[in-house]
Amino acid sequence: MCRSRSPSVHPVHGVGRSSEPAVTPSKMWSIESSTRRSNSRGSMPPPYRRYAGGYPTAEDPLASPNVVSPTVSGRRFKVGVTTLLVAEAVSSVGSRMSFFAIPWLVLVTTHDPVKIGLVAAAEMLPYVLSGVLSAPLQDRLGNWRTSVIADGASAVAVGLIALTGRIAFDLLLVLVAVAGAIRAMSDRSKANLLKPLLDAGSINYIRITSAYDGISRTSLLIGASLAGAAIAAFGPVGAVWLDAASFAVAMLLVLFLVPDPRTSAPKPTGERYFHALRVGFGHFREDRLLPSVSLSLLVANLFSQAIAVVFVPLWVLNVQHSPVALGYIATAFALGAILGAIAFATIAPNLPRYPAVVVGFLIGGAPRLLILALSDDLLVVVAVSFVSGVTMATVNPAIHALFYARVPPHLMARVSGISTAVMYGGLPLGPLIAGFAVARLGFGNAVLVLSVAYFAATLVPIVRYHLWREFNDAAPARPAFYEQAQLPRTYALLRTAFGLRVTLRYTGGRWTVGARRGLRPLVFRYDVAPKTALEGLRRMTVPAVHDALRDTLGDDRGRIEREADRLRAEIARMQARFPAADLAR
Numbered sequence: 001m002c003r004s005r006s007p008s009v010h011p012v013h014g015v016g017r018s019s020e021p022a023v024t025p026s027k028m029w030s031i032e033s034s035t036r037r038s039n040s041r042g043s044m045p046p047p048y049r050r051y052a053g054g055y056p057t058a059e060d061p062l063a064s065p066n067v068v069s070p071t072v073s074g075r076r077f078k079v080g081v082t083t084l085l086v087a088e089a090v091s092s093v094g095s096r097m098s099f100f101a102i103p104w105l106v107l108v109t110t111h112d113p114v115k116i117g118l119v120a121a122a123e124m125l126p127y128v129l130s131g132v133l134s135a136p137l138q139d140r141l142g143n144w145r146t147s148v149i150a151d152g153a154s155a156v157a158v159g160l161i162a163l164t165g166r167i168a169f170d171l172l173l174v175l176v177a178v179a180g181a182i183r184a185m186s187d188r189s190k191a192n193l194l195k196p197l198l199d200a201g202s203i204n205y206i207r208i209t210s211a212y213d214g215i216s217r218t219s220l221l222i223g224a225s226l227a228g229a230a231i232a233a234f235g236p237v238g239a240v241w242l243d244a245a246s247f248a249v250a251m252l253l254v255l256f257l258v259p260d261p262r263t264s265a266p267k268p269t270g271e272r273y274f275h276a277l278r279v280g281f282g283h284f285r286e287d288r289l290l291p292s293v294s295l296s297l298l299v300a301n302l303f304s305q306a307i308a309v310v311f312v313p314l315w316v317l318n319v320q321h322s323p324v325a326l327g328y329i330a331t332a333f334a335l336g337a338i339l340g341a342i343a344f345a346t347i348a349p350n351l352p353r354y355p356a357v358v359v360g361f362l363i364g365g366a367p368r369l370l371i372l373a374l375s376d377d378l379l380v381v382v383a384v385s386f387v388s389g390v391t392m393a394t395v396n397p398a399i400h401a402l403f404y405a406r407v408p409p410h411l412m413a414r415v416s417g418i419s420t421a422v423m424y425g426g427l428p429l430g431p432l433i434a435g436f437a438v439a440r441l442g443f444g445n446a447v448l449v450l451s452v453a454y455f456a457a458t459l460v461p462i463v464r465y466h467l468w469r470e471f472n473d474a475a476p477a478r479p480a481f482y483e484q485a486q487l488p489r490t491y492a493l494l495r496t497a498f499g500l501r502v503t504l505r506y507t508g509g510r511w512t513v514g515a516r517r518g519l520r521p522l523v524f525r526y527d528v529a530p531k532t533a534l535e536g537l538r539r540m541t542v543p544a545v546h547d548a549l550r551d552t553l554g555d556d557r558g559r560i561e562r563e564a565d566r567l568r569a570e571i572a573r574m575q576a577r578f579p580a581a582d583l584a585r
Contacts, residue, residue, distance in 0.1 A: 076259050077201035081208060083257040084197065087250040088190050089215045091151065094246025095183065096223020097230060098158060101239035102176065104231055105165050115169060122173045123180035128424050130181035131188055131417035136276035138185060138413040143193035144260040146413075150186035151251035157182055158244040162237050186247070188420070190254075192412045195404045196261035206348040209400035213393065214341030221334050280414025287406065289470055290415065292460070293399055294422040299457040300365060300395075302426030303450065306434035307369050314443055315372045315381070325378050332382045333368075336389025344394050353401070353471040356394040358461050364392030366455035373447035398471060504533060506552060 102123075103116045138146045157179040165172050194212065198205055230239035271279075284290055308330070316325045344356070368388040371381055407415045437446035461468040503514045505525070511533040515523040537549055 075201075077197050077261070078203060080258040081194065081197045081201060081203060083253050084190060084193060085208075085211060085215060087151075087253040087258070088212065089219065090246050090253070091154075091186065091190075091250040092216060092219035093223045093226065094243040094250075096219050097227040097239050097246075098161075098243035100224060100227035101231055101236045101243065102161065102165070105236035105240065106169075106172070108236060109166055110169060118173065119176055122177045124424075124427070126177045126181035127184045128421050130184035131420045132277075132414075134181070134185050135188075135280060135414040135417040136271070136273050138189055138192075138417075139276065139410060142260070143189045143196075143413070144254070144258065146185055146189035147193055147254050147258075148251055150182050150189060151247045151254065153182045154179060154186055155244045155247035155251065158240060158247060162240040162244060165237065165240065186250075188413060188417055191400070192416060193258070193261070195412065196409060197258075198404070200261055204349050205401040205404050206353070206397055207345045209397040209404070210341050210345030210348055210393075212400065213396040214338055214345065217334060217337040217341060217393070221331070221338075276414065280411055280418060283407070283411050284415050284418045289467055290403070290406065290419060291422075292464060292467060293402065294419045296361070296457065296460055297395075297399070297423040298426040299454075300361070300426070301423055302430040302433070303365065303369065303454045303457075305427050305430030306450065307372075309431040310434035310438065311369060311372055311443075311447060314438065318443065319376050320378055328378065328382050329385050332386040333389040336386040337393045338389075340390035340393025341397070343390070344397060348394075348397065353398045354461070354469050357398050357468070357471055360391045360394040360398075361458040361461060362455075364388040364390075364395070365458045366451045369447060369454060370451040373444050373451070402471060504528070504537070506533070509556065 103119060106112075106115050106119050141149070157175060161172065161175045161179065164175065191212070194208060195205075197203075198208055226242075227239055230242055234241075284294075312329055313326060316323065316329070344351075348356070365388070367384055371384040375381060403412075403416055403419070434446070434450065437450060440446075441449060501516045503516075505512045505514065511528045511530055512525040513523060513528050513533075514525055534549075537545060540546075
């Protein structure tokens with residue numbers, strides 16, 4: 001959205017930039033702002049409204065080391081975004097390789113499957129906890145510096161795993177846990193570093209978050225393939241060394257080719273560690289939409305992990321009797337997700353995000369599980385998995401863009417770390433619930449029951465429409481009624497064909513105003529004082545409007561007079577029934 005030059009207007013930070021002209025603030029837009037705030041069923045927390053007024057500055061006590069410097073050219077930031085995506089791709093592929101190489105190393109050295117599970121848990125648990133516990137430190141250092149330090153430390157930690165992995169299993173567990181904690185800092189800092197770079201380069205959020213999600217999906221395929229080839233060629237230790245090298249390459253790319261978007265060197269904010277965590281939790285809790293989205297992703301991850309780990313392997317074992325089918329299904333879903341991410345990155349700026357998220361949940365969720373109970377045809381299951389991957393690719397980019405738009409820079413690491421911990425909470429629960437359901441109900445009944453539960457969970461964005469429709473807002477601002485704000489940019493399809501429609505209604509003696517922009521409602525029946533409404537209509541030089549207003553007010557006057565006559569008659573009837581003396585007593 002273009003920013004107004006009027007000093008009385010708070011600039012609204014949106015997703016991407018629009019060619020629409022700035023709107024001059026007026027009483028109408030103030031009404032719209034207060035209505036949007038009241039319709040959200042709860043006021044936004046102070047940090048959220050503070051962010052709505054603009055990025056923190058050096059004079060602002062909430063100043064952040066991640067504030068964008070205007071002295072660096074926009075082109076350099078665009079190059080930095082591309083380089084950061086490349087660095088993320090390199091480190092993601094390396095991480096996927098070690099995901100297979102380290103368990104294989106444990107298997108060939110110990111021949112104990114229980115220890116494989118311990119290694120996986122030793123990496124995942126610190127990864128989830130580190131995203132939350134290290135967030136205050138990351139906010140203090142800045143995302144750019146955290147990314148460089150974490151990638152360098154990850155290269156050292158993974159290198160030590162390659163050196164000492166065959167010596168002692170206890171030492172391997174410690175190193176894997178340390179590597180998981182550091183990798184969480186690396187992943188979160190790169191994701192959070194995108195936001196100030198996109199703002200500085202005037203780049204659309206949703207397009208880059210789609211590319212970011214596509215890189216993550218692609219790394220699943222490439223990393224698994226390269227892991228197999230590397231283990232066959234160099235052994236598991238050699239594959240782990242390649243992972244360490246990938247972190248070193250990512251560190252060098254960020255260090256030399258990604259500009260640091262900070263205005264100055266980070267300075268201690270004086271905020272204590274636990275107070276910083278408490279502020280992050282408070283912002284996450286009071287935002288209302290972010291917890292709802294995070295819990296929905298927790299459920300989606302729970303069922304997705306159950307499908308991938310339990311239901312699909314059991315279906316392949318009982319129906320197809322060939323592990324090749326397992327690869328077909330997994331590849332179909334991954335390819336669909338990659339193609340969906342590419343397509344969504346292309347058309348996302350012109351799409352309303354709320355319908356895209358709803359469609360992604362509905363089509364990409366329960367049908368992928370339900371088809372396992374309805375069909376024995378591998379081609380049908382592969383086709384449904386592919387379509388689910390395509391549609392589900394709309395969810396993650398929209399959620400990433402939502403966080404970029406709603407969370408202030410100085411809280412990004414804390415809030416995103418908390419949200420990620422919540423979302424990942426469903427990963428270990430999914431296989432446990434699925435295994436218990438299959439053992440108790442049988443495969444077919446378990447699929448049907450959990451499909452219904454999954455479908456019910458995906459209805460949350462529809463049931464809570466008034467909250468989730470805020471996905472369509474390009475800007476996060478929910479200012480108070482006394483704060484003037486520009487109208488948010490609409491992402492409605494073919495938005496140029498739909499203008500702004502403002503409707504003034506008079507029903508039941510009540511004046512209300514509503515507004516729509518494209519296919520998206522902006523204001524829904526906001527009460528207007530009668531004097532304000534009549535004054536606005538009086539200024540309109542449209543005879544038909546004046547005639548309609550005269551007839552409507554005449555009808556109301558007649559109705560009121562008839563009601564007054566009825567009440568007077570009722571009073572007279574009561575006075576006739578009771579003597580005056582009784583009334584006096």
